[in-house]
Amino acid sequence: MTAITYAGAALAEIAGCFAFWAWLRLDKSPLWLIPGIASLCMFAYLLTLVDAEHAGRTYAAYGGVYICSALVWLWAVEGVRPDRWDTLGTALCLVGAAIILWGPRAAA
Template sequence: MTATGLPFQVLVYAAAAAAEIGGCYAVWAVLRNGAPKPWLLVGVCLLVIFAWLLTLIPSASAGRAFATYGGIYIVASLGAMWFLERTMPDVWDISGGLVCLAGAAAGGGVGGVNIPVGRPGQPSPVSFPGGLT
């Protein structure tokens, strides 16, 4: 199952960002802020959900989906910083986030151009141990 329409892809990327930020913040809270250790389990579960969500993005390569997600993650992290930590992003945070979103959109992800590598119907020119392609 993959996300096909642009609105659904945006929703999947947003949900992935929420899951990753929540998972990482749960680990941060335990290790840095003394939160109860069971929050580590919550963090791990959220990080697994994050990884699963990215598999729903139709892309010729995982790297392209991850790179597109990276721009969205940066902006979502700034929003989480503002909401969770009550630290307002400054002009550099905002301008950097906008640059990252523009790069993510141009790089082949949400609304971008997805250029496949290799010929249709042919195996990928890249191979991984264990037969992953």
């Protein structure tokens, strides 16, 4: 369930940020901000659903998922295919995210 929640959060964050990008950089209507803000609120809500004891660890692990999702967006929406360095960097980030989120912890 964590992976699905992170994927939903990433989609919501990227879509929300893209709405601001479209308004400021692509000269789209300020009305793009309405779904953008709603999407960013959904992103924040979804991160609270991740089963982790500490918010900072949840956010750190999410970073790897965000990087992967941003490159999927690059390819799917912007039409730019990630290169091998993008792929290698993403793999390293996802491994790091998994270690942060699911690594064994000493009992406190």
